[in-house]
Structures are given as C-alpha cells and as structure tokens.
Amino acid sequence: MSKRFLAALLLTFAGISASHAADEVVVYSARAEQLIKPMFDAFTKETGIPVKFITDKEGPLMERLKAEGPNTPADVLLTVDAGNLWQAANEGLLKPVQSGVLDKNVPVHLKDPDNQWFGLSIRARTIVYNTKALKPADLSTYEDLANPKWKGKLCLRTSKKVYNQSLVAMMIAEKGEAETEKIVRGWVSNLATDVFPDDTKLMEAIAAGQCQVGIVNTYYYGRLLEKKPDLTLALFWPNQQTTGVHVNVSGAGVVKHAKNEKAAVRLLEWFTSEQGQKMFADLNMEYPANPAFKPDTVVAGWGSFKQNLINVAKAGELQAAAVRLMDRARYK
Numbered sequence: 001m002s003k004r005f006l007a008a009l010l011l012t013f014a015g016i017s018a019s020h021a022a023d024e025v026v027v028y029s030a031r032a033e034q035l036i037k038p039m040f041d042a043f044t045k046e047t048g049i050p051v052k053f054i055t056d057k058e059g060p061l062m063e064r065l066k067a068e069g070p071n072t073p074a075d076v077l078l079t080v081d082a083g084n085l086w087q088a089a090n091e092g093l094l095k096p097v098q099s100g101v102l103d104k105n106v107p108v109h110l111k112d113p114d115n116q117w118f119g120l121s122i123r124a125r126t127i128v129y130n131t132k133a134l135k136p137a138d139l140s141t142y143e144d145l146a147n148p149k150w151k152g153k154l155c156l157r158t159s160k161k162v163y164n165q166s167l168v169a170m171m172i173a174e175k176g177e178a179e180t181e182k183i184v185r186g187w188v189s190n191l192a193t194d195v196f197p198d199d200t201k202l203m204e205a206i207a208a209g210q211c212q213v214g215i216v217n218t219y220y221y222g223r224l225l226e227k228k229p230d231l232t233l234a235l236f237w238p239n240q241q242t243t244g245v246h247v248n249v250s251g252a253g254v255v256k257h258a259k260n261e262k263a264a265v266r267l268l269e270w271f272t273s274e275q276g277q278k279m280f281a282d283l284n285m286e287y288p289a290n291p292a293f294k295p296d297t298v299v300a301g302w303g304s305f306k307q308n309l310i311n312v313a314k315a316g317e318l319q320a321a322a323v324r325l326m327d328r329a330r331y332k
C-alpha cells in the first residue's frame with residue numbers, strides 16, 4: 001500500500017467521523033448551548049437519534065454554511081429572529097420541507113410561506129414601564145410612544161439590533177414607510193438618553209427613573225426580575241384594540257445540503273411536540289409556537305395578549321428598508 005493511498009484512506013475515515021454518521025443529525029445553532037443541549041438529550045432519548053451541534057453567532061454560522069456548500073456536515077440551522085431565518089433562506093442555505101406535523105403545529109404567521117423555516121417559540125417585543133411613574137391606563141400602543149407627551153420619558157435599545165429592525169419592518173408592512181417614519185422620528189425625539197446596547201440595561205434605566213417607558217423582549221424582563229424581584233417594572237401589552245403585540249420567533253430550517261434530511265425533519269417535528277415545546281419555550285421564558293401548549297407559570301403570570309398575526313417573514317423582507325428608515329430618522 002503506497003503512503004499516499006494510506007494517507008488518502010485515513011483522511012476519508014477522518015472525514016466521515018468528523019462530518020456525519022448515517023443516522024445522526026448535525027445542528028448549527030445560534031441559540032446558546034444551555035438552551036439547546038437539554039432538548040437534544042431528550043430528543044435522543046426518545047428517538048435514538050444522536051445530535052451533534054456547534055454554537056456560534058448567526059453571521060458566522062451562515063458564512064460557514066456558504067463556504068462549506070455541498071460538503072457541509074450540517075442538517076439543521078437553528079437561530080433566533082425571523083429576520084435571520086429569512087436571510088438564510090434568501091441566500092439559498094435552506095430547503096423547503098413538507099411535513100404534515102409542522103403544518104399542523106406551527107401557525108401560518110410564524111413560518112416561511114415556502115416552508116424553508118419554522119418558528120418554534122414566540123418572543124414578544126412589548127412595552128415595559130416603571131410602576132412608580134405610570135399606570136397601565138397611561139399606555140396604549142407602540143405608535144403612541146411617538147406622541148410628544150412622552151418627551152424625555154422614553155428609552156430605546158439601539159436600532160442596530162435585529163429585534164428593533166424587525167419591529168420597524170413589521171410596522172412598514174402594516175402602515176407603509178411614510179407613516180412608520182413619522183412614528184420612528186417621534187420615538188427619537190422623545191428619547192430621554194442615548195440608545196442602549198441591550199434590553200436589560202434599558203430596563204435598569206427605567207427602574208432607576210432615567211426614563212419611564214421602553215420596548216423590550218419579555219424574556220429579558222423575566223430574567224431580570226428573577227434576579228432583582230424588587231424592581232418596580234411591569235409589562236404592558238400594546239395595540240390590543242388594533243394590530244396586536246409584535247411577535248418574532250426562534251426557529252429552524254433544514255440545510256439545503258443536509259445529509260440526513262429525514263432525521264432533520266424529525267428533530268423539527270419533535271421541537272413542536274409537547275415536550276419539545278415545553279423545553280424550547282420554557283428554558284428561555286418564551287412562548288410556545290404551538291398554540292396547543294401553555295407557557296410556563298411565571299410567563300403565564302404576565303398575562304395573555306393578542307399577538308400580531310402578520311407573517312414574521314416580513315421582518316426579513318423589509319429589514320433593509322427598516323434599517324434605511326431608522327437611519328433617516330436618526331435612530332442610532
């Protein structure tokens with residue numbers, strides 16, 4: 001046996017073991033390890049299908065999928081925000097999936113119209129306020145926060161965060177650009193201080209009285225109140241008489257060059273099952289995407305709300321327009 005042949009043979013074996021065993025599923029995840037590992041363990045226990053995964057930010061994961069092309073070991077891309085999922089589909093990294101289980105378990109507004117990705121948990125981006133400064137009756141809608149009565153009282157997170165880009169994109173989908181720009185300009189002129197790098201710092205500023213009201217994802221509220229239960233903060237569900245609370249998703253799609261599509265679909269389906277939904281939503285204090293199941297008791301304690309039923313794919317389609325609009329409005 002020639003040395004070169006031996007080297008090639010070894011490389012082949014190494015390649016197989018590093019990439020893909022026949023009946024395992026490989027996940028690229030932008031969701032943190034502590035939120036996904038327990039689910040994969042439960043899935044493996046139930047189905048016998050092993051799960052391998054890597055975690056990273058969505059940008060590098062998508063770059064990696066692009067670079068690996070047909071040679072990728074990945075079967076599933078798991079990430080947060082419909083804007084990111086839409087981007088992955090738009091760049092040809094995912095493939096459409098036909099599954100009666102997913103069709104039944106995931107509401108139409110929470111998945112890609114072409115079935116390339118599916119929302120698995122709902123993240124509500126809602127209003128938070130200081131209960132020493134305001135009563136629920138003072139609040140009504142996202143749009144109302146542009147009213148000059150809130151001058152110097154509003155705190156916002158940076159427009160660089162995809163969550164706010166998605167929120168504004170959905171507003172564009174509903175109201176058009178001109179109307180949305182008016183609202184965003186109103187927000188900016190009501191800001192009490194510079195924009196915040198994250199939702200938690202924003203809530204701490206509200207609790208400290210630097211401002212009275214802001215917009216956050218509810219799971220950050222849950223995490224903060226768990227650590228500091230005495231903060232005088234409460235959530236408010238806006239737009240209940242109109243369009244509903246802005247929701248987004250964590251979700252997943254099957255990778256275009258998946259080696260084990262069957263197991264990949266099985267994993268997605270399992271995520272939408274009772275146990276999968278419990279774990280997917282509860283581990284991060286989010287809401288189950290499957291309406292058959294209830295959120296955990298702490299989350300349920302924040303009250304129920306009418307959600308906006310516009311398809312979350314719009315967050316991706318209109319993301320670039322939203323970024324330009326926020327730039328014009330000098331929302332930093």
Ligand code: FE
Nearest residue numbers: 080163217220
């Ligand atoms: Fe987040």
